[in-house]
Amino acid sequence: MNIFKTTILMALLTGIMVAIGGAINGSTGAMIMLLISLGMNFFSYWFSDSVVLKMYNAREISENDSPQLFNIVKTLTQKADLPMPKVYIINSDVPNAFATGRNPSHAAVAVTTGIMKALDYNEISGVLGHELAHVKHRDILTGTIAASMAGVISLIADIVQWGAIFGTRSDDERGGLIGTLATIIIAPLAATLIQMAISRSREYDADKSGGEYCGNPLYLANALEKIEYYAQQATLENSTTSTAHMFIVNPLKGSGKFLKSLFSTHPPTEDRIAKLREQALALNSGN
DSSP: OHHHHHHHHHHHHHHHHHHHHHHHHHHHHHHHHHHHHHHHHHHHHHHHHHHHHHHTTOEEOOTTTOHHHHHHHHHHHHHHTOOOOEEEEEOOSSOOEEEEESSGGGEEEEEEHHHHHHSOHHHHHHHHHHHHHHHHHTHHHHHHHHHHHHHHHHHHHHHHHHHHHHTOSOHHHHTHHHHHHIIIIIHHHHHHHHHHHHHHHHHHHHHHHHHHHHSOHHHHHHHHHHHHHHHHHOOOTTOOTTTGGGBSSOOSTTTTSSSHHHHOSSOOHHHHHHHHHHHHHHHHHHO
16 A cells, blocks of 8 residues: 555656646646656666765775674565665764665665664664665665655746746746746645655555564664654754655654654654554564
């Protein structure tokens, strides 16, 4: 159901981009926006992983650098039937983690130095199980494309807004007052809501699979509780709204308190923890 929902939401994002192009310049504008959408998808497919790793100054490490971390990743990849991803460390005291890469064969997992201090072995297993579930489900590419589309739609809305303010476009070019207002106000809002809905729908599935990979959903539940606490105290360095969806917990300080059901990249952490505890109870009952 979540895969079907994600497909529909991605189609809606593409539709918004095409509609904006049509409102600005008719069929020619719609075609241009469709081509931009395809170009963004191509760029995201090939380069999104390297861009985000550089953004957070992530450093690739070898097994000699952190044998315990590598052992966790190796064990989990075997359970998930995945190739061994590259492993990165981010120098930050704020506990968090993310995965990136266009497919399982070109994947990477990154953890902060803070998560290695704040969580125990089992909890780190839960976190990395969650991230490898994103790799398995190919969520990373989907989330990156959705965020890129939403960003472009917002940028175009800003351009149209300033063009309307300074009168740089004729009435014919504007596509009418309704088209202009829709491009400036409705389109970016809808794009943002869709992008965040895509992100939230993938988190629950990753939690469930991550709980299975690590062997006990409570490991991940306990990890989420700790990471959420730290996330409310401090913002992860260099974190941005365009990459927040990639992390296991939103890295932006105090995120998710206002209208979090609509405007958050992640479901409420307490809801995720509750589902994981239900999963653990069901597993124990089955045994």
